[in-house]
Amino acid sequence: MQVSLAETIQPLAPDSRLPRYQQLRDRLAALIADGTLRPGEALPSETAIAADHGLAPGTVRKAIDLLEQAGLVERQQGRGTFVRRADFAHSLFRFFRHTGPDGAVLKPEGRLLSRRRQRAGKTEAARLAVAPGTELLHLRRLRLAGGRPLLYERIWLEAARFAPLAELPLAEWDDLLYPLYERACGRLVARARDTLGTARADRETARMLGVEPGEVVIEIARVAFGYDGRPLEYRVSRGPAEAFSYSVEIR
Amino acid sequence: MQVSLAETIQPLAPDSRLPRYQQLRDRLAALIADGTLRPGEALPSETAIAADHGLAPGTVRKAIDLLEQAGLVERQQGRGTFVRRADFAHSLFRFFRHTGPDGAVLKPEGRLLSRRRQRAGKTEAARLAVAPGTELLHLRRLRLAGGRPLLYERIWLEAARFAPLAELPLAEWDDLLYPLYERACGRLVARARDTLGTARADRETARMLGVEPGEVVIEIARVAFGYDGRPLEYRVSRGPAEAFSYSVEIR
DNA sequence: AAGTGGTCTAGACCACCTA
DNA sequence: AGGTGGTCTAGACCACTTG
Numbered sequence: 421m422q423v424s425l426a427e428t429i430q431p432l433a434p435d436s437r438l439p440r441y442q443q444l445r446d447r448l449a450a451l452i453a454d455g456t457l458r459p460g461e462a463l464p465s466e467t468a469i470a471a472d473h474g475l476a477p478g479t480v481r482k483a484i485d486l487l488e489q490a491g492l493v494e495r496q497q498g499r500g501t502f503v504r505r506a507d508f509a510h511s512l513f514r515f516f517r518h519t520g521p522d523g524a525v526l527k528p529e530g531r532l533l534s535r536r537r538q539r540a541g542k543t544e545a546a547r548l549a550v551a552p553g554t555e556l557l558h559l560r561r562l563r564l565a566g567g568r569p570l571l572y573e574r575i576w577l578e579a580a581r582f583a584p585l586a587e588l589p590l591a592e593w594d595d596l597l598y599p600l601y602e603r604a605c606g607r608l609v610a611r612a613r614d615t616l617g618t619a620r621a622d623r624e625t626a627r628m629l630g631v632e633p634g635e636v637v638i639e640i641a642r643v644a645f646g647y648d649g650r651p652l653e654y655r656v657s658r659g660p661a662e663a664f665s666y667s668v669e670i671r
Numbered sequence: 672m673q674v675s676l677a678e679t680i681q682p683l684a685p686d687s688r689l690p691r692y693q694q695l696r697d698r699l700a701a702l703i704a705d706g707t708l709r710p711g712e713a714l715p716s717e718t719a720i721a722a723d724h725g726l727a728p729g730t731v732r733k734a735i736d737l738l739e740q741a742g743l744v745e746r747q748q749g750r751g752t753f754v755r756r757a758d759f760a761h762s763l764f765r766f767f768r769h770t771g772p773d774g775a776v777l778k779p780e781g782r783l784l785s786r787r788r789q790r791a792g793k794t795e796a797a798r799l800a801v802a803p804g805t806e807l808l809h810l811r812r813l814r815l816a817g818g819r820p821l822l823y824e825r826i827w828l829e830a831a832r833f834a835p836l837a838e839l840p841l842a843e844w845d846d847l848l849y850p851l852y853e854r855a856c857g858r859l860v861a862r863a864r865d866t867l868g869t870a871r872a873d874r875e876t877a878r879m880l881g882v883e884p885g886e887v888v889i890e891i892a893r894v895a896f897g898y899d900g901r902p903l904e905y906r907v908s909r910g911p912a913e914a915f916s917y918s919v920e921i922r
Numbered sequence: 923a924a925g926t927g928g929t930c931t932a933g934a935c936c937a938c939c940t941a
Numbered sequence: 942a943g944g945t946g947g948t949c950t951a952g953a954c955c956a957c958t959t960g
Contacts, residue, residue, distance in 0.1 A: 439948060465926060476950040481927090489740075491922040497927050498957035511921055612921040616867075618889075618912040636887035636912045638869075661869040661887045661912075668919075670762055670863040671742040690929060716945060727931040732946090748946050749938035929955070936948070 440475060444483035452492055452503055453647045459505035459608065463493060466501075491611075506609055508598050515616070515640060516663040518565035526566030530595040533560040537579060537586070544576045547643050547654040555579040557586055561597075562628055563657075572628040573657045581607060581652070598644075607652055612644040616666075619658060629660050638664045691726060695734035703743055703754055704898045710756035710859065714744065717752075742862075757861055759849050759895075766867070766891060767914045769816035777817030781846040784811040788830060788837070795827045798894050798905040806830040808837055812848075813879055814908075823879040824908045832858060832903070849895075858903055863895040867917075870909060880911050889915045 438446075451457045463484070464472070470480045484501060487493045494504045510528065518526050538558040545552040557579045563571040575597075579586065584604040594600045601607040619625075619639040626633040637658045644653040689697075702708045714735070715723070721731045735752060738744045745755045761779065769777050789809040796803040808830045814822040826848075830837065835855040845851045852858040870876075870890040877884040888909045895904040 441948080467926085476952090478951085479949060482948090484927095495927065496958085498925080498959080500926060500958095506922060508921065610922075614919045614921060616915070616917045616919070618887075618915050636869075664867070664869050666867045668865045668867070670759065670865060671757060671861075692929080718945085727933090729932085730930060733929090735946095746946065747939085749940080749944080751939095751945060924958105924960085926958075927956085929953100931953080932951095934948100934950075937946090939943105939945075941942090941944105 441479050441482040441486070444469075444473065444475065444480065445486045448483065448487060449490075449492060453649070455647070457503050459503045461503050462500040463502070506598075506611065508609060508612065509596060511612070512563070512571060512614075512640060512642070512657055513565065515614075515638070515666045516565075516570055516659050517665045518570060518663070520566055526568075528570075528595065529564040529567075530593075530597070531562045531564070532590060532593050533562055535559050535586070538576070540576070544654055547641075548576065548578060548651045550578055557582050569629050570663065571657045571659045572625055573655055576654045577652070581605065601652070608647055609644045609652060610647040610649075612642050615641045617641070618661070621658070625658050629658065631660055636661050692730050692733040692737070695720075695724065695726065695731065696737045699734065699738060700741075700743060704900070706898070708754050710754045712754050713751040714753070757849075757859075759860060759863065760847060762863070763814070763822060763865075763891060763893070763908055764816065766865075766889070766917045767816075767821055767910050768916045769821060769914070771817055777819075779821075779846065780815040780818075781844075781848070782813045782815070783841060783844050784813055786810050786837070789827070791827070795905055798892075799827065799829060799902045801829055808833050820880050821914060822908045822910045823876055824906055827905045828903070832856065852903070859898055860895045860903060861898040861900075863893050866892045868892070869912070872909070876909050880909065882911055887912050 448457075448463070457463065463469070466477055466480045466484065469475075470477045473480070484493065484495070488495055488501075491506075492504060493501050495501045513528055518528070520526055536558055538556050540548065540550055540552050540554045540556050542552055544556060545554065548554075548556075555578075557577045559573075559575040559577070561573040561575060562569055563573060577585070582601070582605050585600075588604060598609045601609065617639050618636050621629065621631050621633055621635045621637045623633050625631075625637060626635065629637065631637065638661055640657045640659075642653070642655045642657070643651050644655070646652045699708075699714070708714065714720070717728055717731045717735065720726075721728045724731070735744065735746070739746055739752075742757075743755060744752050746752045764779055769779070771777050787809055789807050791799065791801055791803055791805045791807050793803055795807060796805065799805075799807075806829075808828045810824075810826040810828070812824040812826060813820055814824065828836070833852070833856050836851075839855060849860045852860065868890050869887050872880065872882050872884055872886045872888045874884050876882075876888060877886065880888065882888065889912055891908045891910075893904075893906045893908070894902050895906070897903045
């Protein structure tokens with residue numbers, strides 16, 4: 421009795437010390453994280469959620485406000501609230517100038533250079549939060565804009581979670597990897613953290629990017645995370661210094 | 672009659688088509704912009720604002736939510752809501768590693784190298800939104816962390832708005848400029864936009880930063896804006912490429 | 923026409939800070 | 942003790958999208 425009553429009155433309770441709108445936010449975020457609510461899918465209406473949980477509409481509204489601010493959902497007036505699909509299409513290119521002389525945005529391309537299995541070293545293991553020695557899939561890739569090489573990328577994935585990629589025919593590789601991760605492996609990227617720095621071009625990087633060996637290049641180390649918050653991909657991208665350009669707003 | 676009635680019922684009305692909470696936000700933002708409410712000062716309480724404007728407390732609350740999200744005010748439970756003072760103390764250093772071998776944050780220093788009057792060229796005029804030829808104050812400055820040069824800066828200010836700086840004894844120049852702008856000239860910086868890129872070190876830059884001439888350095892072009900949205904300062908800072916490090920969260 | 927999110931009201935009570 | 946912001950309720954009406 422006690423249990424069902426508690427569920428009727430307050431079916432949230434991951435941490436009852438928190439305000440109810442935060443409990444509801446966490447509950448909805450968990451549904452998104454575990455795939456119960458998939459990207460593009462609609463949440464129940466605010467009134468429906470309110471009725472289900474015995475909350476006032478205003479409380480539900482505030483919970484969804486937070487999800488929207490966190491970038492997990494998107495409201496559309498008159499239609500509903502939808503789980504947001506992260507769009508990383510040009511996320512690395514945004515660090516570099518990639519417009520032609522006429523100002524038009526150049527079409528980005530992605531070419532897979534190599535694919536092989538590899539055991540995780542210390543760095544990759546730390547970034548992917550796996551044990552050193554774990555079997556990984558290692559990709560090398562060149563990204564171009566308007567035919568000019570803009571990024572030389574090395575990518576590490578946990579082999580067990582991306583098994584289909586090891587066999588995928590080269591013809592089926594796309595210009596963009598994240599849609600491929602979803603299509604072939606059901607792995608969704610929710611967010612990523614990019615760390616910018618510089619490096620000296622080794623012989624291979626220099627050849628790929630068309631710069632002098634030893635020259636300074638921009639290096640972007642990225643860890644991409646799934647909706648469950650676990651690292652999915654570790655990627656190190658390098659691009660020519662003179663194409664680098666990035667703006668930040670400071671408050 | 673019509674006018675006073677309208678003022679009683681709806682004393683906001685910068686644009687009556689907008690929701691009331693947005694009108695109220697704009698009204699409060701204007702009070703901050705024109706200095707009626709100074710940084711550190713408290714806003715009237717939410718209930719007082721509601722009573723003054725004939726609004727429900729919830730509507731006032733939403734307006735202040737927006738101001739808080741925009742970074743203009745800061746709420747403190749039990750105390751009140753205060754106009755936020757932007758803190759740029761380490762804002763440029765955050766693009767560079769500046770911790771010692773033990774991980775301790777190194778004390779930043781600022782040294783004024785030169786100060787002179789100059790007429791605005793095309794670039795400075797565009798960035799500061801003044802006419803070319805306008806008289807400017809030009810500063811050159813070196814910033815150090817733990818005694819190592821980290822940034823060589825060139826700064827342009829509209830002379831008419833920063834007159835006291837032209838005469839200020841060198842002994843009174845601080846490590847940080849923005850507090851000085853406020854103290855000496857009453858000019859407050861509200862936000863800034865930094866654009867990162869690279870450049871080749873000319874002889875002077877190379878000597879200042881201790882790198883080879885022709886070497887790639889990181890260049891940060893900043894325009895700082897006042898609370899009224901007008902540009903206050905244009906600044907170009909250069910730092911050694913190998914100390915560059917910056918993280919961004921992507922969604 | 924029906925359903926959705928968007929705006930707005932008018933309260934109640936709580937948690938926190940200051941004095 | 943009194944005032945502040947923080948949470949929550951229970952509605953009303955509007956604007957927009959879709960069938």
